[in-house]
Amino acid sequence: MNKAIHMSLPDATTPTDPSANIVSVRGITKFYGSDVHALEDVNLDFPTGQMTTLLGPSGCGKTTLLKIIAGLLETTSGEVMVKGKAVTSPGPERAFVFQDFALLPWATVTRNVAFGLELTGVPLKEREAKAKSYIDKVGLSGFEDKYPHELSGGVRQRVGLARALAVDADVLLMDEPFSAVDEQNRRKFQEDLLHLLSVENKTVIFVTHSIEEAVYVSDQIVLLSPRPGRIHSIIRPELDRSSSPDDIRRDKVYLDTVEEIWGNIREYLD
Numbered sequence: 001m002n003k004a005i006h007m008s009l010p011d012a013t014t015p016t017d018p019s020a021n022i023v024s025v026r027g028i029t030k031f032y033g034s035d036v037h038a039l040e041d042v043n044l045d046f047p048t049g050q051m052t053t054l055l056g057p058s059g060c061g062k063t064t065l066l067k068i069i070a071g072l073l074e075t076t077s078g079e080v081m082v083k084g085k086a087v088t089s090p091g092p093e094r095a096f097v098f099q100d101f102a103l104l105p106w107a108t109v110t111r112n113v114a115f116g117l118e119l120t121g122v123p124l125k126e127r128e129a130k131a132k133s134y135i136d137k138v139g140l141s142g143f144e145d146k147y148p149h150e151l152s153g154g155v156r157q158r159v160g161l162a163r164a165l166a167v168d169a170d171v172l173l174m175d176e177p178f179s180a181v182d183e184q185n186r187r188k189f190q191e192d193l194l195h196l197l198s199v200e201n202k203t204v205i206f207v208t209h210s211i212e213e214a215v216y217v218s219d220q221i222v223l224l225s226p227r228p229g230r231i232h233s234i235i236r237p238e239l240d241r242s243s244s245p246d247d248i249r250r251d252k253v254y255l256d257t258v259e260e261i262w263g264n265i266r267e268y269l270d
Ligand SMILES: Nc1ncnc2c1ncn2[C@@H]1O[C@H](COP(=O)(O)OP(=O)(O)O)[C@@H](O)[C@H]1O
Pocket: 032, 036, 038, 056, 057, 058, 059, 060, 061, 062, 063, 064, 065, 227
């Protein structure tokens, strides 16, 4: 018996409860020029304090949707609501975490972690103190004065994660943040991310094309169909998160949810 819970889809007219859903999108359609139909009528709620994953094949519009939510890209039609208000540009409550975390090669770990704060004009002493606290939280103590080329891939990812957390945005928009790391580090990161989220109370909108990763990290998984991206289904894996990571990955609920998503994907590939 599969314990993953299926959600009904909101439609363009469903009102949004800003206290339950920090971000909502209504009726998002996106064309690039007149030919490329990237998204079609996407309606979604992102519950406050939860991790929602956008999952789907390459080219289905995941990055497009994330950039629209970030306010970095205009919609063709539809609306993004943050805390109940329509937005059309970036804002301090949303932080976009670029693919592979994109560190500044010429800057130390401390400066990289503080970089988001530097952009928003936080004074040097204050941002260094804040950077230091996140450096400690993600286990980077001792690496403060190193440069990215001196670090392993796994440590670099950790720097990116600390930077994302340091900007103090309520909503983190993460576009395939673990795509360039090997499988072992990737698992370690998924665990670190979950741990940090459990103490930081952030809302995360996470993009991946890995089914296993989606099931492992998510409260809510939004499966998108191939282009134009539409919501195929919404799945809430009900994992017992008190188990160890290895036990979670061996758990029947985890395995069944992975299989179920495969089944859904087969359906639209046929
Ligand atoms: N700036 C752009 N101009 C034209 N087409 C684009 C642009 N950006 C993305 N696309 C196209 O839109 C579709 C969705 O892209 P994207 O959101 O990057 O998908 P995903 O992140 O799911 O791989 C793809 O077919 C892509 O080629």
